[in-house]
Amino acid sequence: MAGKKDVFDIVSEKFDRRWKRDELIVDAERFKTYDEVFDHQNLEIIYRLMTRGHIKVLECPISTGKEANVYKAKTEDGFAAVKIFRTSTSTFRSFTDYIDGDRRFNRIDRSHRGIIYTWARKEFINLDVMRNNRIRVPSPRIVMKNILVMDYISYEGAPAPQLRILKATDDEWASMWKWVLKTVKALFEKCELVHADLSEYNILYDGKPILIDAGQAVHITHPSARQFLERDMRIISHFFEKKGIENASEKASDLVSKLMPEKKD
Numbered sequence: 001m002a003g004k005k006d007v008f009d010i011v012s013e014k015f016d017r018r019w020k021r022d023e024l025i026v027d028a029e030r031f032k033t034y035d036e037v038f039d040h041q042n043l044e045i046i047y048r049l050m051t052r053g054h055i056k057v058l059e060c061p062i063s064t065g066k067e068a069n070v071y072k073a074k075t076e077d078g079f080a081a082v083k084i085f086r087t088s089t090s091t092f093r094s095f096t097d098y099i100d101g102d103r104r105f106n107r108i109d110r111s112h113r114g115i116i117y118t119w120a121r122k123e124f125i126n127l128d129v130m131r132n133n134r135i136r137v138p139s140p141r142i143v144m145k146n147i148l149v150m151d152y153i154s155y156e157g158a159p160a161p162q163l164r165i166l167k168a169t170d171d172e173w174a175s176m177w178k179w180v181l182k183t184v185k186a187l188f189e190k191c192e193l194v195h196a197d198l199s200e201y202n203i204l205y206d207g208k209p210i211l212i213d214a215g216q217a218v219h220i221t222h223p224s225a226r227q228f229l230e231r232d233m234r235i236i237s238h239f240f241e242k243k244g245i246e247n248a249s250e251k252a253s254d255l256v257s258k259l260m261p262e263k264k265d
């Protein structure tokens, strides 16, 4: 379109006149949403990630969602996943329900951008705590403002599938269900966290299950922690019941009561 600058024009004006579009983003046609996501500020961060050696090039989108887009990036020695949180969205779930009340985030910048940056930083910190406690998650590498870089999780040469679309045998589902129970328990007891968005969408499979999407995870002292834990276990046990685990919801309630016994007056 005449007169309209695309992201590549902007980046080359701003940073480097010799910048080539295929050095910034491979396969630009597949970046349908790039005009919106690759605004000036995001390009600046991507540029910084490149010049500091965290990524070499953004390769292709893995997921374009309402809250964040996730891209596969090439690095010096392999790949990374780059999660870009939208700063323009008005449909973002209520972030503050998961930030306020988490004692780790008492003093934050409450502007719209400030809240989104906190959200990205919170996902980084949560993944870091989980990784340090040997929970299977993508290792976080760096967070800059609203952009998080983490390990890229793949399976059979493609981005790892969500459990929701995975085909598996009864035995495999049974062992994945055990993994869920073990993981939720370890998250609570070792990391002192409740995931708060646990579902068949947020567990990937790379030969084994691996947990993702930790921005909303809250400290166990959060006033809604029990409610989130109950919801997590209700949703995930419902999925495993559909996969043939007969007593999943019972086991799920048992775990909730064990981890967070209801207070009696």
Ligand SMILES: Nc1ncnc2c1ncn2[C@@H]1O[C@H](COP(=O)(O)OP(=O)(O)OP(=O)(O)O)[C@@H](O)[C@H]1O
Residues within 6 Å of the ligand: 062, 063, 064, 065, 066, 067, 068, 069, 070, 081, 083, 138, 150, 151, 152, 153, 154, 159, 160, 161, 162, 201, 202, 204, 212, 213, 214
């Ligand atoms: N590290 C990763 N490696 C490979 N694929 C990933 C990785 N992280 C996320 N994905 C893919 O991107 C999808 C969206 O990621 P995630 O769940 O973290 O974002 P989200 O907050 O749910 O975003 P939205 O709600 O906007 O869709 C995942 O379901 C998964 O398919």
Ligand SMILES: [Mg+2]
Residues within 6 Å of the ligand: 201, 202, 213
């Ligand atoms: Mg998700």
